[in-house]
Amino acid sequence: HLACPMNALPRGGPLRSVQDVWEEFSLSFTPAVREVVEFARHIPGFQNLTQQDQVTLLKAGTFEVLMVRFATLFDVHERSLRFLSGATYSLPELQAMGMGELLSSMFDFSEKLASLNLSQEELGIFTALVLVSADRSGMENASLVEQLQETLIRALRSLILKNTPNDTSRFTKLLLRLPDLRTLNSMHSEKLLSFRVDA
């Protein structure tokens, strides 16, 4: 089986080769990854970064963008997780598939994000910020990326202040989700690596 919600289903039919499992999995996550690339192209200023830096940010940040985009797959109240096909599994079922600490960290993240009740516009700028805040190791033009990050932070802050002027902690709470995403990213990368090694 391949127990990632970006898979259509956690398990396919019997007797399938590792290659088949991966092939089917990539059919299911590739459209989502393409959407991230398309989204990036629409961030004002992203295409002014060097080609190499655009690629570096996308490589480092695509998972984090997808995590924000698909946080709603985690149903915090029902304690269940929906896979891309729509099939939904309860927490005990997921644990029986071998999911554990990462799963519960993702539930926590999704709950915190949902509690902020972001509007579509807020979510859009936040998602752009997530991508531009990705791991910067090996940037060609780090200061250009930093400038874009600052522009996005300012835009997000003024939008949030405008939308919820009486909730002064909302902006800070949102920014604190960035390090959460970084942690989820590295925990998830380990799963991905060990899956490849076991396969």
Ligand code: HEM
């Ligand atoms: C686990 C790949 C994106 C949530 C895994 C595993 C792989 C994988 C190979 C290990 C499966 C196993 O051991 O059976 C990928 C790829 C992604 C991606 C290639 C991007 C294209 C995501 C996203 C989320 C997510 C965006 C959340 C919305 C999970 C969860 C697990 C998992 C919850 C199981 C965690 C656990 O064992 O506790 N992923 N994943 N993945 N992934 Fe993903």
